[in-house]
Amino acid sequence: MKSLKNHLSLIVALFTVLFAVQIYVAVDRTIAAYETHLKNDYSIIVVSNKAFTPVEFKAMDTLIDRSEAIATDQVLDRLQGEMTKKNLDLLKLTLPKFYRLYLNRFPTPSEIQNLQKRLQKNPAIVRVEGYAQTHDTVYKLMLLFKDVVQVFSIAIAAVTSLLILKEMRLWQFQHSERMSIMALFGAPVWLRSAVLFRLAIVDAIIATGILCLTFFIIAEYGWMDILLQTVGIKIELFNFIDDSLRSLLIALGVSIVLTLTIVIGNEEEE
Incomplete structure:
Protein backbone atom coordinates (compact mmCIF):
# COMPACT_ATOMS: atom_id res chain seq x y z
CA MET A 1 0.00 0.00 0.00
CA LYS A 2 2.86 2.35 0.88
CA SER A 3 4.63 1.48 -2.37
CA LEU A 4 1.44 2.22 -4.31
CA LYS A 5 1.17 5.56 -2.54
CA ASN A 6 4.74 6.47 -3.54
CA HIS A 7 4.02 5.46 -7.12
CA LEU A 8 0.86 7.55 -7.14
CA SER A 9 2.72 10.56 -5.72
CA LEU A 10 5.34 10.41 -8.48
CA ILE A 11 2.75 9.88 -11.21
CA VAL A 12 0.72 12.86 -10.01
CA ALA A 13 3.86 15.00 -9.78
CA LEU A 14 4.98 14.05 -13.30
CA PHE A 15 1.46 14.59 -14.63
CA THR A 16 1.45 18.08 -13.10
CA VAL A 17 4.72 18.95 -14.87
CA LEU A 18 3.44 17.62 -18.19
CA PHE A 19 0.09 19.36 -17.78
CA ALA A 20 1.79 22.71 -17.05
CA VAL A 21 3.99 22.33 -20.15
CA GLN A 22 1.03 21.36 -22.32
CA ILE A 23 -1.02 24.30 -21.09
CA TYR A 24 1.82 26.62 -22.06
CA VAL A 25 2.00 24.98 -25.51
CA ALA A 26 -1.78 25.31 -25.92
CA VAL A 27 -1.67 28.98 -24.90
CA ASP A 28 1.18 29.60 -27.35
CA ARG A 29 -0.89 27.99 -30.13
CA THR A 30 -3.94 30.02 -29.12
CA ILE A 31 -2.00 33.29 -29.23
CA ALA A 32 -0.48 32.35 -32.60
CA ALA A 33 -3.96 31.57 -33.95
CA TYR A 34 -5.33 34.80 -32.49
CA GLU A 35 -2.49 36.75 -34.13
CA THR A 36 -3.48 35.20 -37.45
CA HIS A 37 -7.09 36.17 -36.76
CA LEU A 38 -6.03 39.73 -35.94
CA LYS A 39 -3.78 39.84 -38.99
CA ASN A 40 -6.73 39.07 -41.23
CA ASP A 41 -8.80 41.84 -39.62
CA TYR A 42 -6.04 44.40 -39.12
CA PHE A 106 0.46 40.50 -37.16
CA PRO A 107 3.18 43.13 -36.61
CA THR A 108 4.91 44.38 -33.49
CA PRO A 109 4.48 48.04 -32.50
CA SER A 110 7.97 48.87 -33.76
CA GLU A 111 7.22 47.24 -37.11
CA ILE A 112 4.10 49.38 -37.46
CA GLN A 113 6.13 52.53 -36.79
CA ASN A 114 8.81 51.54 -39.31
CA LEU A 115 6.18 50.70 -41.92
CA GLN A 116 4.48 54.07 -41.46
CA LYS A 117 7.82 55.87 -41.86
CA ARG A 118 8.62 53.98 -45.07
CA LEU A 119 5.21 54.72 -46.55
CA GLN A 120 5.37 58.40 -45.63
CA LYS A 121 8.69 58.75 -47.43
CA ASN A 122 6.74 58.53 -50.66
CA PRO A 123 5.87 62.14 -51.63
CA ALA A 124 2.51 61.07 -53.08
CA ILE A 125 1.29 59.62 -49.75
CA VAL A 126 -0.44 62.25 -47.62
CA ARG A 127 -1.37 60.26 -44.51
CA VAL A 128 -0.92 56.80 -43.02
CA GLU A 129 -3.21 55.58 -40.24
CA GLY A 130 -2.06 52.43 -38.44
CA TYR A 131 -4.31 52.74 -35.34
CA ALA A 132 -1.16 52.45 -33.22
CA GLN A 133 -2.79 52.93 -29.82
CA THR A 134 -5.36 50.16 -30.29
CA HIS A 135 -2.76 47.87 -31.87
CA ASP A 136 -0.24 48.41 -29.06
CA THR A 137 -2.84 47.66 -26.38
CA VAL A 138 -3.89 44.38 -27.98
CA TYR A 139 -0.30 43.32 -28.65
CA LYS A 140 0.86 44.08 -25.09
CA LEU A 141 -2.11 42.22 -23.60
CA MET A 142 -1.22 39.12 -25.63
CA LEU A 143 2.42 39.28 -24.55
CA LEU A 144 1.42 39.80 -20.91
CA PHE A 145 -0.91 36.81 -20.97
CA LYS A 146 1.77 34.63 -22.57
CA ASP A 147 4.43 35.74 -20.05
CA VAL A 148 2.13 35.11 -17.08
CA VAL A 149 1.36 31.58 -18.28
CA GLN A 150 5.07 30.95 -18.92
CA VAL A 151 6.09 32.07 -15.41
CA PHE A 152 3.24 30.07 -13.89
CA SER A 153 4.26 26.93 -15.81
CA ILE A 154 7.94 27.28 -14.84
CA ALA A 155 7.02 27.76 -11.18
CA ILE A 156 4.81 24.66 -11.19
CA ALA A 157 7.49 22.61 -12.94
CA ALA A 158 10.19 23.73 -10.46
CA VAL A 159 8.12 23.03 -7.34
CA THR A 160 6.90 19.70 -8.70
CA SER A 161 10.47 18.64 -9.58
CA LEU A 162 11.43 19.12 -5.93
CA LEU A 163 8.51 16.88 -4.92
CA ILE A 164 9.65 14.25 -7.43
CA LEU A 165 13.18 14.42 -6.00
CA LYS A 166 11.77 13.85 -2.51
CA GLU A 167 9.73 10.83 -3.66
CA MET A 168 12.80 9.30 -5.31
CA ARG A 169 14.78 9.68 -2.10
CA LEU A 170 12.04 7.70 -0.36
CA TRP A 171 12.38 5.01 -3.03
CA GLN A 172 16.10 4.93 -2.41
CA PHE A 173 15.60 4.42 1.32
CA GLN A 174 13.07 1.66 0.67
CA HIS A 175 15.52 -0.23 -1.57
CA SER A 176 18.69 0.69 0.37
CA GLU A 177 19.06 -2.79 1.89
CA ARG A 178 18.90 -4.53 -1.50
CA MET A 179 21.31 -1.98 -2.98
CA SER A 180 23.76 -2.43 -0.09
CA ILE A 181 23.79 -6.22 -0.56
CA MET A 182 24.42 -5.80 -4.29
CA ALA A 183 27.27 -3.38 -3.46
CA LEU A 184 28.89 -6.02 -1.22
CA PHE A 185 28.94 -8.39 -4.19
CA GLY A 186 30.64 -5.75 -6.32
CA ALA A 187 27.66 -4.70 -8.44
CA PRO A 188 28.25 -1.42 -10.28
CA VAL A 189 26.24 1.68 -9.43
CA TRP A 190 24.01 1.48 -12.50
CA LEU A 191 23.02 -2.11 -11.68
CA ARG A 192 22.31 -1.34 -8.03
CA SER A 193 20.13 1.59 -9.06
CA ALA A 194 18.37 -0.24 -11.89
CA VAL A 195 15.23 -0.64 -9.81
CA LEU A 196 15.00 3.14 -9.32
CA PHE A 197 15.39 3.80 -13.05
CA ARG A 198 12.81 1.12 -13.88
CA LEU A 199 10.25 2.60 -11.49
CA ALA A 200 10.91 6.12 -12.79
CA ILE A 201 10.50 5.05 -16.43
CA VAL A 202 7.29 3.12 -15.74
CA ASP A 203 5.75 6.05 -13.85
CA ALA A 204 6.80 8.46 -16.62
CA ILE A 205 4.96 6.32 -19.18
CA ILE A 206 1.87 6.11 -16.95
CA ALA A 207 1.87 9.90 -16.36
CA THR A 208 2.08 10.50 -20.12
CA GLY A 209 -0.80 8.11 -20.70
CA ILE A 210 -2.94 9.94 -18.13
CA LEU A 211 -2.11 13.27 -19.80
CA CYS A 212 -3.20 11.93 -23.20
CA LEU A 213 -6.40 10.59 -21.66
CA THR A 214 -7.12 13.93 -19.97
CA PHE A 215 -6.80 15.91 -23.19
CA PHE A 216 -8.76 13.26 -25.08
CA ILE A 217 -11.65 13.80 -22.66
CA ILE A 218 -11.33 17.59 -23.03
CA ALA A 219 -11.39 17.25 -26.82
CA GLU A 220 -14.28 14.76 -26.72
CA TYR A 221 -16.53 17.07 -24.71
CA GLY A 222 -15.44 20.06 -26.80
CA TRP A 223 -16.13 22.73 -24.20
CA MET A 224 -12.76 24.40 -24.88
CA ASP A 225 -13.53 24.52 -28.60
CA ILE A 226 -16.76 26.38 -27.83
CA LEU A 227 -14.87 28.97 -25.75
CA LEU A 228 -12.26 29.49 -28.48
CA GLN A 229 -14.86 29.77 -31.21
CA THR A 230 -16.42 32.73 -29.42
CA VAL A 231 -13.29 34.74 -30.37
CA GLY A 232 -13.06 33.18 -33.83
CA ILE A 233 -10.24 30.73 -33.09
CA LYS A 234 -10.02 27.05 -33.88
CA ILE A 235 -6.86 25.18 -32.84
CA GLU A 236 -5.74 21.71 -31.87
CA LEU A 237 -5.15 21.83 -28.12
CA PHE A 238 -3.40 18.47 -28.08
CA ASN A 239 -1.75 16.73 -31.01
CA PHE A 240 -1.89 13.06 -30.09
CA ILE A 241 1.31 12.31 -32.02
CA ASP A 242 3.66 15.25 -31.56
CA ASP A 243 2.45 16.31 -28.12
CA SER A 244 2.35 12.76 -26.78
CA LEU A 245 5.92 12.14 -27.94
CA ARG A 246 7.15 15.43 -26.49
CA SER A 247 5.38 14.78 -23.18
CA LEU A 248 6.87 11.29 -22.97
CA LEU A 249 10.37 12.62 -23.63
CA ILE A 250 9.91 15.33 -20.97
CA ALA A 251 8.59 12.82 -18.41
CA LEU A 252 11.44 10.38 -19.11
CA GLY A 253 13.99 13.19 -19.08
CA VAL A 254 12.79 14.59 -15.74
CA SER A 255 12.58 11.13 -14.15
CA ILE A 256 15.97 9.92 -15.36
CA VAL A 257 17.81 13.17 -14.59
CA LEU A 258 16.40 13.36 -11.06
CA THR A 259 17.15 9.66 -10.51
CA LEU A 260 20.73 10.23 -11.67
CA THR A 261 20.94 13.15 -9.21
CA ILE A 262 19.91 10.84 -6.36
CA VAL A 263 22.25 8.04 -7.45
CA ILE A 264 25.29 10.28 -7.97
CA GLY A 265 24.63 12.11 -4.70
CA ASN A 266 24.42 8.81 -2.82
CA GLU A 267 27.63 7.55 -4.47
CA GLU A 268 29.54 10.67 -3.38
CA GLU A 269 28.29 10.26 0.20
CA GLU A 270 29.62 6.69 0.24
Whole structure:
Protein backbone atom coordinates (compact mmCIF):
# COMPACT_ATOMS: atom_id res chain seq x y z
CA MET A 1 0.00 0.00 0.00
CA LYS A 2 2.86 2.35 0.88
CA SER A 3 4.63 1.48 -2.37
CA LEU A 4 1.44 2.22 -4.31
CA LYS A 5 1.17 5.56 -2.54
CA ASN A 6 4.74 6.47 -3.54
CA HIS A 7 4.02 5.46 -7.12
CA LEU A 8 0.86 7.55 -7.14
CA SER A 9 2.72 10.56 -5.72
CA LEU A 10 5.34 10.41 -8.48
CA ILE A 11 2.75 9.88 -11.21
CA VAL A 12 0.72 12.86 -10.01
CA ALA A 13 3.86 15.00 -9.78
CA LEU A 14 4.98 14.05 -13.30
CA PHE A 15 1.46 14.59 -14.63
CA THR A 16 1.45 18.08 -13.10
CA VAL A 17 4.72 18.95 -14.87
CA LEU A 18 3.44 17.62 -18.19
CA PHE A 19 0.09 19.36 -17.78
CA ALA A 20 1.79 22.71 -17.05
CA VAL A 21 3.99 22.33 -20.15
CA GLN A 22 1.03 21.36 -22.32
CA ILE A 23 -1.02 24.30 -21.09
CA TYR A 24 1.82 26.62 -22.06
CA VAL A 25 2.00 24.98 -25.51
CA ALA A 26 -1.78 25.31 -25.92
CA VAL A 27 -1.67 28.98 -24.90
CA ASP A 28 1.18 29.60 -27.35
CA ARG A 29 -0.89 27.99 -30.13
CA THR A 30 -3.94 30.02 -29.12
CA ILE A 31 -2.00 33.29 -29.23
CA ALA A 32 -0.48 32.35 -32.60
CA ALA A 33 -3.96 31.57 -33.95
CA TYR A 34 -5.33 34.80 -32.49
CA GLU A 35 -2.49 36.75 -34.13
CA THR A 36 -3.48 35.20 -37.45
CA HIS A 37 -7.09 36.17 -36.76
CA LEU A 38 -6.03 39.73 -35.94
CA LYS A 39 -3.78 39.84 -38.99
CA ASN A 40 -6.73 39.07 -41.23
CA ASP A 41 -8.80 41.84 -39.62
CA TYR A 42 -6.04 44.40 -39.12
CA SER A 43 -5.30 46.90 -41.88
CA ILE A 44 -3.56 50.21 -42.46
CA ILE A 45 -5.30 53.12 -44.18
CA VAL A 46 -3.26 55.12 -46.68
CA VAL A 47 -4.32 58.44 -48.21
CA SER A 48 -2.45 59.47 -51.37
CA ASN A 49 -2.58 62.05 -54.14
CA LYS A 50 -2.04 59.48 -56.89
CA ALA A 51 -3.20 55.99 -57.71
CA PHE A 52 -1.05 53.06 -56.61
CA THR A 53 -1.14 49.48 -57.83
CA PRO A 54 -0.90 46.50 -55.43
CA VAL A 55 2.55 45.71 -56.84
CA GLU A 56 3.77 49.22 -56.00
CA PHE A 57 2.57 48.91 -52.41
CA LYS A 58 4.20 45.48 -51.97
CA ALA A 59 7.47 46.91 -53.27
CA MET A 60 7.46 49.52 -50.48
CA ASP A 61 7.73 46.96 -47.65
CA THR A 62 7.92 43.17 -47.36
CA LEU A 63 5.38 43.29 -44.52
CA ILE A 64 2.61 44.32 -46.94
CA ASP A 65 0.65 41.34 -48.21
CA ARG A 66 -2.03 42.98 -50.36
CA SER A 67 -3.88 46.23 -50.87
CA GLU A 68 -7.32 47.34 -51.99
CA ALA A 69 -8.71 50.69 -52.99
CA ILE A 70 -11.44 52.20 -50.82
CA ALA A 71 -14.25 53.39 -53.07
CA THR A 72 -15.32 57.02 -52.70
CA ASP A 73 -18.43 56.59 -54.83
CA GLN A 74 -20.75 56.69 -51.84
CA VAL A 75 -19.40 60.09 -50.78
CA LEU A 76 -19.76 61.47 -54.30
CA ASP A 77 -23.28 60.06 -54.61
CA ARG A 78 -24.35 61.98 -51.51
CA LEU A 79 -23.06 65.22 -53.04
CA GLN A 80 -24.78 64.81 -56.38
CA GLY A 81 -27.82 66.78 -55.34
CA GLU A 82 -25.79 69.56 -53.69
CA MET A 83 -23.17 70.24 -56.40
CA THR A 84 -23.17 70.80 -60.13
CA LYS A 85 -21.90 68.07 -62.39
CA LYS A 86 -18.89 70.19 -63.35
CA ASN A 87 -17.86 70.77 -59.74
CA LEU A 88 -18.54 67.14 -58.95
CA ASP A 89 -16.25 65.98 -61.76
CA LEU A 90 -13.59 68.42 -60.58
CA LEU A 91 -13.92 67.13 -57.03
CA LYS A 92 -13.62 63.59 -58.31
CA LEU A 93 -10.31 64.44 -59.97
CA THR A 94 -8.88 66.25 -56.95
CA LEU A 95 -10.23 63.88 -54.29
CA PRO A 96 -7.42 61.89 -52.62
CA LYS A 97 -7.12 58.15 -53.18
CA PHE A 98 -7.80 55.88 -50.19
CA TYR A 99 -6.26 52.42 -49.79
CA ARG A 100 -6.47 49.66 -47.23
CA LEU A 101 -3.24 47.67 -46.74
CA TYR A 102 -3.27 44.15 -45.30
CA LEU A 103 -0.13 42.62 -43.79
CA ASN A 104 1.27 39.09 -44.11
CA ARG A 105 1.46 38.71 -40.32
CA PHE A 106 0.46 40.50 -37.16
CA PRO A 107 3.18 43.13 -36.61
CA THR A 108 4.91 44.38 -33.49
CA PRO A 109 4.48 48.04 -32.50
CA SER A 110 7.97 48.87 -33.76
CA GLU A 111 7.22 47.24 -37.11
CA ILE A 112 4.10 49.38 -37.46
CA GLN A 113 6.13 52.53 -36.79
CA ASN A 114 8.81 51.54 -39.31
CA LEU A 115 6.18 50.70 -41.92
CA GLN A 116 4.48 54.07 -41.46
CA LYS A 117 7.82 55.87 -41.86
CA ARG A 118 8.62 53.98 -45.07
CA LEU A 119 5.21 54.72 -46.55
CA GLN A 120 5.37 58.40 -45.63
CA LYS A 121 8.69 58.75 -47.43
CA ASN A 122 6.74 58.53 -50.66
CA PRO A 123 5.87 62.14 -51.63
CA ALA A 124 2.51 61.07 -53.08
CA ILE A 125 1.29 59.62 -49.75
CA VAL A 126 -0.44 62.25 -47.62
CA ARG A 127 -1.37 60.26 -44.51
CA VAL A 128 -0.92 56.80 -43.02
CA GLU A 129 -3.21 55.58 -40.24
CA GLY A 130 -2.06 52.43 -38.44
CA TYR A 131 -4.31 52.74 -35.34
CA ALA A 132 -1.16 52.45 -33.22
CA GLN A 133 -2.79 52.93 -29.82
CA THR A 134 -5.36 50.16 -30.29
CA HIS A 135 -2.76 47.87 -31.87
CA ASP A 136 -0.24 48.41 -29.06
CA THR A 137 -2.84 47.66 -26.38
CA VAL A 138 -3.89 44.38 -27.98
CA TYR A 139 -0.30 43.32 -28.65
CA LYS A 140 0.86 44.08 -25.09
CA LEU A 141 -2.11 42.22 -23.60
CA MET A 142 -1.22 39.12 -25.63
CA LEU A 143 2.42 39.28 -24.55
CA LEU A 144 1.42 39.80 -20.91
CA PHE A 145 -0.91 36.81 -20.97
CA LYS A 146 1.77 34.63 -22.57
CA ASP A 147 4.43 35.74 -20.05
CA VAL A 148 2.13 35.11 -17.08
CA VAL A 149 1.36 31.58 -18.28
CA GLN A 150 5.07 30.95 -18.92
CA VAL A 151 6.09 32.07 -15.41
CA PHE A 152 3.24 30.07 -13.89
CA SER A 153 4.26 26.93 -15.81
CA ILE A 154 7.94 27.28 -14.84
CA ALA A 155 7.02 27.76 -11.18
CA ILE A 156 4.81 24.66 -11.19
CA ALA A 157 7.49 22.61 -12.94
CA ALA A 158 10.19 23.73 -10.46
CA VAL A 159 8.12 23.03 -7.34
CA THR A 160 6.90 19.70 -8.70
CA SER A 161 10.47 18.64 -9.58
CA LEU A 162 11.43 19.12 -5.93
CA LEU A 163 8.51 16.88 -4.92
CA ILE A 164 9.65 14.25 -7.43
CA LEU A 165 13.18 14.42 -6.00
CA LYS A 166 11.77 13.85 -2.51
CA GLU A 167 9.73 10.83 -3.66
CA MET A 168 12.80 9.30 -5.31
CA ARG A 169 14.78 9.68 -2.10
CA LEU A 170 12.04 7.70 -0.36
CA TRP A 171 12.38 5.01 -3.03
CA GLN A 172 16.10 4.93 -2.41
CA PHE A 173 15.60 4.42 1.32
CA GLN A 174 13.07 1.66 0.67
CA HIS A 175 15.52 -0.23 -1.57
CA SER A 176 18.69 0.69 0.37
CA GLU A 177 19.06 -2.79 1.89
CA ARG A 178 18.90 -4.53 -1.50
CA MET A 179 21.31 -1.98 -2.98
CA SER A 180 23.76 -2.43 -0.09
CA ILE A 181 23.79 -6.22 -0.56
CA MET A 182 24.42 -5.80 -4.29
CA ALA A 183 27.27 -3.38 -3.46
CA LEU A 184 28.89 -6.02 -1.22
CA PHE A 185 28.94 -8.39 -4.19
CA GLY A 186 30.64 -5.75 -6.32
CA ALA A 187 27.66 -4.70 -8.44
CA PRO A 188 28.25 -1.42 -10.28
CA VAL A 189 26.24 1.68 -9.43
CA TRP A 190 24.01 1.48 -12.50
CA LEU A 191 23.02 -2.11 -11.68
CA ARG A 192 22.31 -1.34 -8.03
CA SER A 193 20.13 1.59 -9.06
CA ALA A 194 18.37 -0.24 -11.89
CA VAL A 195 15.23 -0.64 -9.81
CA LEU A 196 15.00 3.14 -9.32
CA PHE A 197 15.39 3.80 -13.05
CA ARG A 198 12.81 1.12 -13.88
CA LEU A 199 10.25 2.60 -11.49
CA ALA A 200 10.91 6.12 -12.79
CA ILE A 201 10.50 5.05 -16.43
CA VAL A 202 7.29 3.12 -15.74
CA ASP A 203 5.75 6.05 -13.85
CA ALA A 204 6.80 8.46 -16.62
CA ILE A 205 4.96 6.32 -19.18
CA ILE A 206 1.87 6.11 -16.95
CA ALA A 207 1.87 9.90 -16.36
CA THR A 208 2.08 10.50 -20.12
CA GLY A 209 -0.80 8.11 -20.70
CA ILE A 210 -2.94 9.94 -18.13
CA LEU A 211 -2.11 13.27 -19.80
CA CYS A 212 -3.20 11.93 -23.20
CA LEU A 213 -6.40 10.59 -21.66
CA THR A 214 -7.12 13.93 -19.97
CA PHE A 215 -6.80 15.91 -23.19
CA PHE A 216 -8.76 13.26 -25.08
CA ILE A 217 -11.65 13.80 -22.66
CA ILE A 218 -11.33 17.59 -23.03
CA ALA A 219 -11.39 17.25 -26.82
CA GLU A 220 -14.28 14.76 -26.72
CA TYR A 221 -16.53 17.07 -24.71
CA GLY A 222 -15.44 20.06 -26.80
CA TRP A 223 -16.13 22.73 -24.20
CA MET A 224 -12.76 24.40 -24.88
CA ASP A 225 -13.53 24.52 -28.60
CA ILE A 226 -16.76 26.38 -27.83
CA LEU A 227 -14.87 28.97 -25.75
CA LEU A 228 -12.26 29.49 -28.48
CA GLN A 229 -14.86 29.77 -31.21
CA THR A 230 -16.42 32.73 -29.42
CA VAL A 231 -13.29 34.74 -30.37
CA GLY A 232 -13.06 33.18 -33.83
CA ILE A 233 -10.24 30.73 -33.09
CA LYS A 234 -10.02 27.05 -33.88
CA ILE A 235 -6.86 25.18 -32.84
CA GLU A 236 -5.74 21.71 -31.87
CA LEU A 237 -5.15 21.83 -28.12
CA PHE A 238 -3.40 18.47 -28.08
CA ASN A 239 -1.75 16.73 -31.01
CA PHE A 240 -1.89 13.06 -30.09
CA ILE A 241 1.31 12.31 -32.02
CA ASP A 242 3.66 15.25 -31.56
CA ASP A 243 2.45 16.31 -28.12
CA SER A 244 2.35 12.76 -26.78
CA LEU A 245 5.92 12.14 -27.94
CA ARG A 246 7.15 15.43 -26.49
CA SER A 247 5.38 14.78 -23.18
CA LEU A 248 6.87 11.29 -22.97
CA LEU A 249 10.37 12.62 -23.63
CA ILE A 250 9.91 15.33 -20.97
CA ALA A 251 8.59 12.82 -18.41
CA LEU A 252 11.44 10.38 -19.11
CA GLY A 253 13.99 13.19 -19.08
CA VAL A 254 12.79 14.59 -15.74
CA SER A 255 12.58 11.13 -14.15
CA ILE A 256 15.97 9.92 -15.36
CA VAL A 257 17.81 13.17 -14.59
CA LEU A 258 16.40 13.36 -11.06
CA THR A 259 17.15 9.66 -10.51
CA LEU A 260 20.73 10.23 -11.67
CA THR A 261 20.94 13.15 -9.21
CA ILE A 262 19.91 10.84 -6.36
CA VAL A 263 22.25 8.04 -7.45
CA ILE A 264 25.29 10.28 -7.97
CA GLY A 265 24.63 12.11 -4.70
CA ASN A 266 24.42 8.81 -2.82
CA GLU A 267 27.63 7.55 -4.47
CA GLU A 268 29.54 10.67 -3.38
CA GLU A 269 28.29 10.26 0.20
CA GLU A 270 29.62 6.69 0.24
